[in-house]
Amino acid sequence: MTHSLETLRKRIGRLPVLGPMAKQLYRAIVPNRFSSSEYWEQRYARGGNSGAGSYGRLAQFKAETINKFVEGRGVRTIIEFGSGDGAQLELARYPTYTGVDVSASAIELCKTKFKDDPSKQFLLASTGDASKARAELAMSLDVIYHLVEDTAYDAYMNCLVAAAEKYICIYSSNIVKLAPADHVRHRVFTEWIAANAPTWKLIKKVNNPFPEDSGNPDHTSWADFYFYERLQS
16 A cells, blocks of 8 residues: 555656645545544644534524424434534534534533533543444534545444434535645545445435535535435345
């Protein structure tokens, strides 16, 4: 694997592409040594937030879509992998919620923010309680394209599927394309589900009413909603 990556580096280096474009091309197809978990822990520890997608009209769209699904399907328990700073959660109407995150700082932030709400609990992803947690609906919102490492991506997807009893909700990009930053790597996650979780069927896709616009990145998104249901055995 190391030899093949080195060969790819040399080939990319010979391409007639200069500056940022060459870096983006390389990042889109070659995993680097970036640590997703370290990035998010440092970001939250320094007072950063979950990103523009958890605020404003994007957050409102996400809340309306998920709340409608939860109510319409009579979902009582929800688990989210990548609960972040809890900004999105403030717009949610969930009967019972478990938030899981790789960042200890984010978990403590949410525990403080929702300390008076007994319907919510927050678990660090590396703990045994998180690995055993289950819910009718398992959610992933704006997370998959932040999983730069293949090992982190596979582990995350396996946890998401394992925790879901009836439904899975994913809000993400679903295409391989150039990444705009070190903490972004776009993937076709539907192929992973088809290959690794064949008992799950896509039952609904909700397109984003604010599709990606490079001139307005904070109020548009490359993510859409994908809802899956477990097939009856």
